[in-house]
Amino acid sequence: MDSTEQNSGTSEAFDKGEEARYLRHFTLPEIGREGQRRLKEASVLVVGAGGLGSPALLYLAAAGVGRIGIIDFDIVDASNLQRQIIYGEADIGRAKALAAGEHLRSLNPYVRVESYDMRLNATNVMSAVRGYDLVLDGSDNFAAKYALNDACVLQSIPLVIAGIYRFEGQMTVIQAPTSPCYRCLFPEVPDASGMPNCAETGVAGPLPGIVGSLQAMEAVKLLVGIGSTLSGKLLVFDALSMSSRSFNFDFDPACLLCSAAALITSPMDYAAGCAAAQPAAEAPLLSAAELRTMMTQRDSLTLIDVREEAEYAAGHLAGAMVIPLGRLTQELDSLRSLNNIVVYCHSGRRSLQAASILQQANIPMLGSLKGGLLQWPDAELEGRPE
Numbered sequence: 001m002d003s004t005e006q007n008s009g010t011s012e013a014f015d016k017g018e019e020a021r022y023l024r025h026f027t028l029p030e031i032g033r034e035g036q037r038r039l040k041e042a043s044v045l046v047v048g049a050g051g052l053g054s055p056a057l058l059y060l061a062a063a064g065v066g067r068i069g070i071i072d073f074d075i076v077d078a079s080n081l082q083r084q085i086i087y088g089e090a091d092i093g094r095a096k097a098l099a100a101g102e103h104l105r106s107l108n109p110y111v112r113v114e115s116y117d118m119r120l121n122a123t124n125v126m127s128a129v130r131g132y133d134l135v136l137d138g139s140d141n142f143a144a145k146y147a148l149n150d151a152c153v154l155q156s157i158p159l160v161i162a163g164i165y166r167f168e169g170q171m172t173v174i175q176a177p178t179s180p181c182y183r184c185l186f187p188e189v190p191d192a193s194g195m196p197n198c199a200e201t202g203v204a205g206p207l208p209g210i211v212g213s214l215q216a217m218e219a220v221k222l223l224v225g226i227g228s229t230l231s232g233k234l235l236v237f238d239a240l241s242m243s244s245r246s247f248n249f250d251f252d253p254a255c256l257l258c259s260a261a262a263l264i265t266s267p268m269d270y271a272a273g274c275a276a277a278q279p280a281a282e283a284p285l286l287s288a289a290e291l292r293t294m295m296t297q298r299d300s301l302t303l304i305d306v307r308e309e310a311e312y313a314a315g316h317l318a319g320a321m322v323i324p325l326g327r328l329t330q331e332l333d334s335l336r337s338l339n340n341i342v343v344y345c346h347s348g349r350r351s352l353q354a355a356s357i358l359q360q361a362n363i364p365m366l367g368s369l370k371g372g373l374l375q376w377p378d379a380e381l382e383g384r385p386e
């Protein structure tokens with residue numbers, strides 16, 4: 001048996017297709033067959049199949065990571081295609097986790113792909129990351145980053161965490177218990193009200209491509225066990241000046257999670273200023289068919305379009321008023337006297353946040369349009385330009 005095992009560690013670990021596919025890795029002494037075998041036996045969970053997740057997923061699958069999990073609750077929107085390169089025109093309206101999974105399988109049939117069309121939150125994050133060798137954060141909000149940090153530190157799973165804003169990218173690697181954690185670096189969760197609205201903040205298309213590719217590179221190094229990583233270092237990349245710097249950071253002796261003074265024993269829940277990791281609103285989700293029925297049967301329906309004014313002007317549901325999400329909290333008092341409120345937006349994402357804001361203000365409502373106006377025929381919208 002000894003000789004067979006030795007063989008399986010070398011040439012027989014790969015079939016003919018893999019031999020051809022991974023040739024450039026085999027040729028690199030730092031990776032070679034042993035490194036490729038480690039990649040094949042490894043599992044990576046990518047949270048967020050958006051701007052960062054797209055290139056990260058593509059490179060991890062191409063590199064031959066044996067098992068890849070994808071978590072995303074969103075659906076593909078036309079405005080994603082400017083940077084989320086794992087999707088094509090035909091994917092618009094499809095669940096991201098499923099569409100991304102399909103693309104990975106066609107890229108590399110040797111990879112086992114698991115798609116989770118769900119929203120990550122403080123409650124499900126512990127079980128979501130369990131069993132993976134590494135987690136790659138492609139989320140766009142602080143709540144998800146802190147939840148991932150907490151879960152990965154508590155379970156000692158390496159986490160490659162990154163964020164982008166306009167032309168700048170930041171990235172670090174958390175490797176508990178040997179490296180400081182995200183809370184050591186940023187002890188305070190930024191105030192939600194001070195955070196930019198995802199829908200309104202622009203981002204230069206190639207930037208998440210660069211940063212997501214860097215994340216994939218760190219993941220491959222960690223899985224193969226080569227080089228030095230960004231553990232304990234924050235990399236800041238500025239695309240406008242095409243320069244990067246890295247800063248060392250240390251354990252925070254007062255860190256609530258990883259210090260001797262730690263108080264956190266399970267991931268903490270934060271109201272996300274920027275969608276994604278916010279727990280699903282309790283408000284019912286209405287299908288387009290359900291809303292259509294309501295619109296014909298109820299006189300006192302209050303339709304609120306929470307997109308921007310310009311989006312509203314380009315076409316909206318008949319009879320709807322517009323209150324952009326960013327203004328909603330200032331308008332709450334004027335909504336208290338209205339009946340049968342239904343909120344909607346372009347894809348159903350902003351309206352979920354709006355529903356959550358209304359509920360926190362104890363304003364009764366019927367629900368949020370699932371999938372947004374993407375589920376509604378353009379021809380039936382009111383106010384469309386000729």
Ligand SMILES: [Zn+2]
Binds near residue numbers: 182
């Ligand atoms: Zn810490």
